[in-house]
Amino acid sequence: MTVQLATARLTLRELSADDADFLVELLNSPTFLQHIGDKGVRDAAGALRYLDTGPGASYRQHGAGLWRVGLAGCDTPIGICGPVFRPQLPAPDLGFALLPAYSGQGYGFEAGQACVDYLQGEAGIRELLGITDDANTASQALLVKLGFVWDGYREVYPGEPALRLYRRAR
Structure with missing residues (x-):
C-alpha cells in the first residue's frame, strides 16, 4: 500500500x-x-542508493518509512518525515528533517502530527519513539509538542554518545 497524507499546507x-x-x-x-x-x-x-537501502527498504519491509514532505499546491519538496524502524529500538521512531529555509514555520509540527495520526491511528502502531542528540533542542521541543515524553538516554549506535529518547503511547 502506498501511503499519501495531506494537511492544510503539506502533502x-x-x-x-x-x-x-x-x-x-x-x-x-x-x-x-x-x-x-x-x-x-x-x-x-x-x-538513489540511499533511497533503495533506507526509505525504500522500509516501504518494502514495513509498509511505511520516511516520506517526502512537499508544499501543497506547488509540491515543492521541503523535507522528510515518517517512521524509522531501527533494530536497536523496541518501536519505530519518528524521523524528520526540513530544508533550513522551511524551518521555524510550523511545517515540522504539521508533518509530524500527520504522521503520528496515521501511524497511531490507521497503521495501529501503539508506541512511537523519538531520538535526538543533546544539541538538537528544536527537535526536542517538536517531539514534546507532538505529545512525546522524555524517557532518558539510550545508546543507539555502539561507540557513539547516548541519544535523548522520547516516547509517545497511543
Missing part, C-alpha cells in the same frame, strides 16, 4: 527516484549533517 508521500536531487540537498544541509549525520550522499546516484 506527504513515498520518496521516489524523482526526488534524488532534493535528497542530495537535504542530506547535505548543515542541520542534517550536524544533528543526524553524514549519509555519504553526494550526487543523484548516491541518493
Whole structure:
C-alpha cells in the first residue's frame, strides 16, 4: 500500500527516484549533517542508493518509512518525515528533517502530527519513539509538542554518545 497524507499546507508521500536531487540537498544541509549525520550522499546516484537501502527498504519491509514532505499546491519538496524502524529500538521512531529555509514555520509540527495520526491511528502502531542528540533542542521541543515524553538516554549506535529518547503511547 502506498501511503499519501495531506494537511492544510503539506502533502506527504513515498520518496521516489524523482526526488534524488532534493535528497542530495537535504542530506547535505548543515542541520542534517550536524544533528543526524553524514549519509555519504553526494550526487543523484548516491541518493538513489540511499533511497533503495533506507526509505525504500522500509516501504518494502514495513509498509511505511520516511516520506517526502512537499508544499501543497506547488509540491515543492521541503523535507522528510515518517517512521524509522531501527533494530536497536523496541518501536519505530519518528524521523524528520526540513530544508533550513522551511524551518521555524510550523511545517515540522504539521508533518509530524500527520504522521503520528496515521501511524497511531490507521497503521495501529501503539508506541512511537523519538531520538535526538543533546544539541538538537528544536527537535526536542517538536517531539514534546507532538505529545512525546522524555524517557532518558539510550545508546543507539555502539561507540557513539547516548541519544535523548522520547516516547509517545497511543
